[in-house]
Amino acid sequence: MKILVIGPSWVGDMMMSQSLYRTLRARFPQAVIDVMAPAWCRPLLARMPEVNEAIPMPLGHGALALGERRRLGRSLRDRHYDRAYVLPGSFKSALIPFFAGIPVRTGWRGEMRYGLLNDARTLDKQAWPLMVERYVALAYDKGVMQSAKDLPQPLLWPKLQVSADECVQMRKTFGLSDERRLIGFCPGAEFGPAKRWPHYHYAALAAELIDEGYQVVLFGSAKDHDAGNEILAALTTEQQAWCRNLAGETALEQAVVLIAACDAMVTNDSGLMHVAAALERPLVALYGPSSPDFTPPLSHKARVIRLITGYHKVRKGDAAEGYHQSLIDITPQRVLEELHPLLLEQEA
Incomplete structure (x- = not known):
């Protein structure tokens, strides 16, 4: 399975997202996980053994840049990803997997992403109190996990490798x-x-x-x-x-x-x-x-x-x-x- 993750744009969020990558690799040991994120994230992603490749996101945090996102998405089509996970909640963050033609595009519903995400989850903040739990929940099929209490314990927390x-x-x-x-x-x-x-x-x-x-x-x-x-x-x-x-x-x-x-x-x-x-x-x-x-x-x-x-x-x-x-x-x-x-x- 080839997976593309649209990663967060903040250091803390990027670190917590590793729990999703670790969970995906535990569930699908042969999965190849690429993460698209700002270039500054590369030193963190390089320390996460679950990540195959860090793909630089050249667009700024607030830029819609619809044409550029279309170009980026289409440039990924020959990678033949099976699935995408979109971690930010914005409309624009879901555009690249859509333009890449990735068959399954998973994420929390966020801001008006109907169609862009075809595996959209509705977030109950009371059921998922921690950000890390919300990330990890995406690793499971829709409806399987009704709340954080259903997640296998202990969670696979972030763990960077330094010698x-x-x-x-x-x-x-x-x-x-x-x-x-x-x-x-x-x-x-x-x-x-x-x-x-x-x-x-x-x-x-x-x-x-x-x-x-x-x-x-x-x-x-x-x-x-x-x-x-x-x-x-x-x-x-x-x-x-x-x-x-x-x-x-x-x-x-x-x-x-x-x-x-x-x-x-x-x-x-x-x-x-x-x-x-x-x-x-x-x-x-x-x-x-x-x-x-x-x-x-x-x-x-x-x-x-x-x-x-x-x-x-x-x-x-x-x-x-x-x-x-x-x-x-x-x-x-x-x-x-x-x-x-x-x-x-x-x-x-």
Whole structure:
């Protein structure tokens, strides 16, 4: 069976989609799975052994580009796919499999996709509370799974492959000492500071960990670099020697390997949180207005801290510097209480 997946466009969603690929391969061991996704996804897809090929999606997130999607679809016809899975819920995301003439085109109904999807599922959000469950459900025939409770357990969570030799080499590439154990921080998040633990809390945690004998590495994109510098600036000169701000300084491929090299991670609700979970790194995930009820870190080594319940607007913080009060209220000491047992388990 040859399968084309139209993949998500966000890091976290892409990571959770691996559960679908793993489930498909478990059900159909001979299946060949190709994933069409933005080119930046390739470093993640390359670490998923279930994926045969990552096909670049050249169109931007908001572009309809009907003619280009028709051309792309028709260019895939000679691959003779048997089935397509469309993971985004948009109308335009279902166009390429339709133009490719793929016989069975599966996905949640989404926005007006009648005809584009000929195996459209109607989503009951109460029956499928987690995004990963919604992805995995598509691997089964329509009507077989009525709710998440019907899915075989345990779910096949995302799992990226990185070798120990790669970790050693990447630490050398970035000049990270092998004298101290490595703790990674992911202080950035989409939608700005409302989803971020305050930089001054990260700084206080970094100072404590460095004084305990660890070294700290800050991960993120270029837009997170200034936040990383704010963390550094709050440390003493001696502590700064053991804290590296690599936000914006690594390609995604390099960040994935370095995260795999970490003994533990402390992270906001972000795409890199899901990468760390898929690498089975012990992690403490910090949630404020966004909720772990829909997209939690999928790892038994993850500890989630959230002081509020329910849904809250994410795009605007309600306290100084745009931070959300519920994240301000998570103290560095509270994080240490979760982190220390995880580090002890790593030593065992």
